[in-house]
């Protein structure tokens with residue numbers, strides 16, 4: 001694997017899931033793979049799970065780590081080609097990224113969307129400039145439009161917990177107080193469309209995701225209809241794609257409740273976290289046997305570890321082709 005930015009970088013999704021579950025049983029099986037190599041994690045935005053689980057995954061593979069909150073501690077970065085840098089941005093990505101590449105063998109980037117400029121966000125301007133200028137493999141730690149390490153962990157969780165070969169998986173929009181990115185639902189949809197599941201998306205009118213992510217999913221505005229016989233309920237808020245970055249609806253009737261969970265096939269409740277209790281989902285669901293959110297977050301280690309393994313194997317192969 002060269003970079004990890006979307007499901008397209010996973011040559012065989014099922015094989016990745018299987019390998020991740022092997023790591024869960026034997027976390028240190030490849031402890032020497034990352035020896036004398038360093039991973040850098042650059043955060044433009046807050047994180048708990050991604051930061052800690054990716055560090056843990058890297059440590060399990062013997063990698064050294066450097067972590068930086070570039071959004072807070074770094075120089076303001078300019079991304080425009082040809083910019084006259086007379087404002088508050090001290091450094092251009094054309095220097096910053098290759099400098100990071102001098103220090104690190106693999107680089108993880110977290111960079112949320114602007115939610116103002118759709119074209120810019122959907123062109124993945126920030127992470128793609130790191131890909132272009134760093135000269136090292138780049139791992140998305142949640143970019144403007146995708147969160148692939150999360151989606152792989154979600155698929156691992158579904159694989160672990162499914163009770164039938166082709167479970168019904170429902171992605172439901174839920175209310176929120178803030179305008180949030182489409183990255184998590186986009187990415188979840190992209191991975192579910194690559195998996196063997198019966199995939200349904202439900203949201204209020206105006207919250208249609210970009211068609212390239214919806215793919216072949218069934219889409220309905222009727223949440224209760226969607227919940228019927230579901231095996232997994234995956235809740236997430238997102239802001240509008242059509243009226244880009246806007247909040248169109250905060251109707252609490254879209255919150256996931258115990259009454260709605262009763263319509264399902266005793267479904268597991270999933271959320272990428274952080275989740276706002278009694279806004280997105282009521283306490284009764286999160287505190288019940290339905291909720292698998294902690295196990296799901298735990299699986300972030302194995303999703304990161306299997307991805308870093310694939311990238312390390314490519315680096316080692318290129319350095320020492322005679323070994324293969």
Ligand SMILES: NCCC[C@H](NC(=O)CCC(=O)O)C(=O)O
Nearest residue numbers: 142178180181183184272273274
């Ligand atoms: N990495 C997982 C989700 C990150 C982000 N959530 C948030 O910003 C929640 C913030 C809040 O609840 O205030 C999102 O939706 O993409």
Ligand SMILES: NC(=O)OP(=O)(O)O
Nearest residue numbers: 047048049050272273
């Ligand atoms: N799910 C997730 O990515 O969590 P963090 O934002 O805390 O990393």
